[in-house]
Amino acid sequence: MPKVRFLRSGVEVECEQGANLRQVALKNKVALYPGIHRFANCHGMGQCGACRVKLQNGTEKSAGPKTMLEKMRLAMAFFNIGHGDTMRLACQVKVMGDMEVQEQPPTNVSGTYGPEAEAAKRRLREGKL
Numbered sequence: 001m002p003k004v005r006f007l008r009s010g011v012e013v014e015c016e017q018g019a020n021l022r023q024v025a026l027k028n029k030v031a032l033y034p035g036i037h038r039f040a041n042c043h044g045m046g047q048c049g050a051c052r053v054k055l056q057n058g059t060e061k062s063a064g065p066k067t068m069l070e071k072m073r074l075a076m077a078f079f080n081i082g083h084g085d086t087m088r089l090a091c092q093v094k095v096m097g098d099m100e101v102q103e104q105p106p107t108n109v110s111g112t113y114g115p116e117a118e119a120a121k122r123r124l125r126e127g128k129l
């Protein structure tokens, strides 16, 4: 059974392979939604983006592939900038292996963090940009 570690809340649980990440979080009382989104969300329909999580330390490979709905929602979101495959919608993620999950990751409006942004900063420091 895969282990899911929620980094912000410090909760670590085991779940069935293929379990829905949102359901795993809610069942274990993990604060998946920020602020008012705890009540005002789309309840797992992949529309609001409030359940976004960042999969850490290479564990994004343990998530099932993005659904078309998730790809479309992420394409319209600032919070996805600079995060590639690591930013996901918990309601659309199938847990296929061990995962480390950052709940409520910050919004990246400016694109100033994430792997791509860090690489750009490094190139700038090295005078290669």
Ligand code: FES
Pocket (backbone or CB within 6 Å): 041, 042, 043, 044, 045, 046, 047, 048, 049, 050, 051, 052, 089, 090, 091, 092
């Ligand atoms: S709960 Fe709304 S997108 Fe996941």
